[in-house]
Amino acid sequence: MLEIRNLTAEVDGKPILKGIDLTVNAGEVHAIMGPNGSGKSTLSSILAGRDGYDITGGSVSYQGQDLLALAAEERARAGVFLAFQYPVEIPGVSNIYLLKAAVNARRRHIGLPELDAMDFLALVREKVKFMEMNEAMLYRAVNEGFSGGEKKRNEILQMIMLEPSLALLDETDSGLDIDALKVVSKGVNSLRSPDRAMILVTHYQRLLDYITPDKVHVLSGGRIVKTGGPELALELERQGYAWLGADAQATGAGAAR
Amino acid sequence: MSEAQSTLDEIVGKEYEYGFETLLEMDVIPPGLSEDVVRVISAKKNEPEWLLEWRLEAYRHWRTMTPPEWANVHYPPINYEDIIYYAAPKSQKDGPKSLDEVDPELLKTYDKLGIPLHERAILAGIAVDAVFDSVSVATTFKDKLAEVGIIFGSFSEAVHQHPELVRKYLGSVVPVGDNYFAALNSAVFSDGSFCYIPPGVRCPMELSTYFRINAKNTGQFERTLIIADEGAQVSYLEGCTAPMRDENQLHAAVVELVAMEKATIKYSTVQNWYPGDKDGKGGIYNFVTKRGECRGDHAKISWTQVETGSAITWKYPSVVLKGDHSIGEFYSVALTNHRQQADTGTKMIHIGRNTRSTIVSKGISAGFGQQAYRGLVRVAKSAVGARNHTQCDSLLLGDKCQAHTFPYIEVKQPSATVEHEASTSRISEDQLFFCRSRGLSPEDAVSMIVNGFCKEVFKELPMEFAVEAQKLLGVSLEGSVG
Numbered sequence: 001m002l003e004i005r006n007l008t009a010e011v012d013g014k015p016i017l018k019g020i021d022l023t024v025n026a027g028e029v030h031a032i033m034g035p036n037g038s039g040k041s042t043l044s045s046i047l048a049g050r051d052g053y054d055i056t057g058g059s060v061s062y063q064g065q066d067l068l069a070l071a072a073e074e075r076a077r078a079g080v081f082l083a084f085q086y087p088v089e090i091p092g093v094s095n096i097y098l099l100k101a102a103v104n105a106r107r108r109h110i111g112l113p114e115l116d117a118m119d120f121l122a123l124v125r126e127k128v129k130f131m132e133m134n135e136a137m138l139y140r141a142v143n144e145g146f147s148g149g150e151k152k153r154n155e156i157l158q159m160i161m162l163e164p165s166l167a168l169l170d171e172t173d174s175g176l177d178i179d180a181l182k183v184v185s186k187g188v189n190s191l192r193s194p195d196r197a198m199i200l201v202t203h204y205q206r207l208l209d210y211i212t213p214d215k216v217h218v219l220s221g222g223r224i225v226k227t228g229g230p231e232l233a234l235e236l237e238r239q240g241y242a243w244l245g246a247d248a249q250a251t252g253a254g255a256a257r
Numbered sequence: 258m259s260e261a262q263s264t265l266d267e268i269v270g271k272e273y274e275y276g277f278e279t280l281l282e283m284d285v286i287p288p289g290l291s292e293d294v295v296r297v298i299s300a301k302k303n304e305p306e307w308l309l310e311w312r313l314e315a316y317r318h319w320r321t322m323t324p325p326e327w328a329n330v331h332y333p334p335i336n337y338e339d340i341i342y343y344a345a346p347k348s349q350k351d352g353p354k355s356l357d358e359v360d361p362e363l364l365k366t367y368d369k370l371g372i373p374l375h376e377r378a379i380l381a382g383i384a385v386d387a388v389f390d391s392v393s394v395a396t397t398f399k400d401k402l403a404e405v406g407i408i409f410g411s412f413s414e415a416v417h418q419h420p421e422l423v424r425k426y427l428g429s430v431v432p433v434g435d436n437y438f439a440a441l442n443s444a445v446f447s448d449g450s451f452c453y454i455p456p457g458v459r460c461p462m463e464l465s466t467y468f469r470i471n472a473k474n475t476g477q478f479e480r481t482l483i484i485a486d487e488g489a490q491v492s493y494l495e496g497c498t499a500p501m502r503d504e505n506q507l508h509a510a511v512v513e514l515v516a517m518e519k520a521t522i523k524y525s526t527v528q529n530w531y532p533g534d535k536d537g538k539g540g541i542y543n544f545v546t547k548r549g550e551c552r553g554d555h556a557k558i559s560w561t562q563v564e565t566g567s568a569i570t571w572k573y574p575s576v577v578l579k580g581d582h583s584i585g586e587f588y589s590v591a592l593t594n595h596r597q598q599a600d601t602g603t604k605m606i607h608i609g610r611n612t613r614s615t616i617v618s619k620g621i622s623a624g625f626g627q628q629a630y631r632g633l634v635r636v637a638k639s640a641v642g643a644r645n646h647t648q649c650d651s652l653l654l655g656d657k658c659q660a661h662t663f664p665y666i667e668v669k670q671p672s673a674t675v676e677h678e679a680s681t682s683r684i685s686e687d688q689l690f691f692c693r694s695r696g697l698s699p700e701d702a703v704s705m706i707v708n709g710f711c712k713e714v715f716k717e718l719p720m721e722f723a724v725e726a727q728k729l730l731g732v733s734l735e736g737s738v739g
Contacts, residue, residue: 092709
């Protein structure tokens with residue numbers, strides 16, 4: 001599904017990613033953990049195609065295509081989805097309008113007819129209910145006046161409507177109370193399937209109580225310094241990122257070759 | 258330059274769709290302006306003496322005036338001797354006839370513009386008066402409207418058929434010497450629309466005028482007069498297009514609205530005159546005076562405008578609130594792209610007690626566009642309990658455009674409440690990336706965000722117009738993400 005090879009990237013001349021190697025196969029859920037400033041969000045932003053990063057080396061292959069050569073909207077239509085850490089507000093644009101535009105952009109791309117208003121409404125109502133959201137929010141402006149939890153649920157709603165092949169969740173758990181976290185996790189888990197891959201970027205282990213990853217990677221100083229199973233996240237939770245200190249240095253040096 | 262900016266530039270590059278010219282045999286007088294020209298225009302229209310005198314008074318007044326220079330727009334001086342003040346399709350010389358007699362070329366033009374002149378009008382439920390260059394060529398639904406006592410048709414026709422009404426109201430809201438362009442219009446106006454809604458009648462359909470400038474070097478000076486008598490209600494729509502030309506063309510219209518006691522007039526404009534090319538060559542100078550007067554208690558006048566065209570827009574649709582409890586509204590979306598300039602806003606003059614006004618202005622500037630909101634809220638001593646709320650938002654796309662706000666507030670009545678809110682924002686990179694990461698092209702993303710910004714105004718437009726306005730905004734913005 002996704003193959004990242006020795007990816008390096010800078011922002012304003014400052015190296016942020018210093019050689020990332022990561023392979024995510026269809027059906028897998030990977031968690032990327034790490035302290036603040038380790039490059040987690042940069043990685044997900046680069047994969048989704050945000051401007052403002054200089055890719056200085058390496059490659060990213062997604063379903064056999066060069067992902068970095070595609071514009072953000074082309075990636076989205078090809079099935080890459082980013083759930084934002086800070087979903088933006090778009091005044092005056094209703095949530096349902098954005099959802100419909102997004103769903104139909106994807107459908108056009110894969111050669112399906114656009115959903116008509118009735119079919120779309122039926123589908124979106126079902127998903128809203130599943131996400132335990134109030135239908136009224138469909139008619140409110142995108143994220144405007146939404147609470148932190150509502151914004152995150154709204155991101156997951158978009159995700160389950162779009163049914164991406166590769167979902168990137170950037171700190172989706174931050175700012176969520178426990179009930180919202182459960183609902184968000186339910187949404188994410190409902191999408192787990194053998195032909196879909198997910199990358200969860202998170203600072204804390206608690207999201208992983210609800211979504212069990214196949215692999216956990218620790219990102220530190222722009223490199224993946226440790227990879228393990230779900231137990232690695234628990235270890236981190238117990239010992240903190242400082243625990244990786246010496247170990248991280250060593251692995252980092254190794255990865256840099 | 259960011260990628261977003263370059264996409265913005267592409268979007269702003271879209272071409273004007275209505276820039277075709279229709280070849281018709283025209284009845285044209287030579288360029289230039291004099292008392293004789295005014296007399297010729299009046300004679301061509303077979304006007305009564307009083308109207309000629311009225312025109313001449315305006316002309317003489319105009320000669321003493323100088324063009325306004327306070328607006329934040331810049332253009333070389335206009336040579337009024339180069340302008341043709343009367344041009345009419347030849348077959349229409351004797352005024353509007355039935356649709357069957359209208360030049361088929363002309364009907365084709367309206368077809369191209371999507372104006373429902375024929376039976377389509379019935380489906381659309383809109384009565385249309387179409388003004389081509391200087392004359393009104395066809396009015397649909399006239400008979401049906403006459404059944405309920407509504408007079409709707411060309412101005413010239415009204416002069417002959419309802420002289421008492423025209424004489425009573427013409428110039429009563431915008432006097433001949435009101436301003437430079439209004440005076441010019443009063444002297445040389447060639448046609449326009451006239452509408453009278455009798456007491457207690459609610460107009461059963463939307464009324465509409467479509468203006469088109471076709472002939473070269475022609476100025477268009479139409480005059481619209483709408484009177485809603487006691488308790489009457491009317492919704493009026495106005496649309497405009499012009500061919501693409503390298504020269505600037507002058508459009509100096511006057512619209513007067515009179516609302517008597519408990520009457521309501523809703524006036525909506527979608528202005529899409531040719532804006533000039535991307536370097537600012539050509540385009541219409543849209544110097545328009547629009548004013549309504551709430552003469553009776555509980556009267557209401559509401560202006561909604563979507564201004565996307567014209568090289569320069571100079572326009573302040575206003576309401577004089579004389580009647581107690583009368584209401585004035587102004588909802589505006591103005592877009593300037595490339596080298597377009599707009600200085601637009603409103604005046605709300607509170608005279609009656611407990612009068613209320615609402616102003617919502619949304620300015621969008623892209624490319625090298627120059628945009629100014631200029632608004633006056635005046636509360637006279639007599640206007641006890643008057644209230645105004647003004648909201649004035651500007652959206653900038655790119656880093657070469659400008660937005661200015663010039664609010665004037667004059668309050669002489671201590672019990673009045675006047676509120677002014679203003680904001681200036683840009684489309685953020687984050688918003689754009691968010692939309693793109695949901696699969697929307699940068700063009701669609703900008704169009705969606707801009708439409709969202711304008712929503713409060715669009716919801717005031719009649720349905721069909723709202724859809725048209727949204728599309729127009731998308732087209733006008735092509736080439737401009739930021």
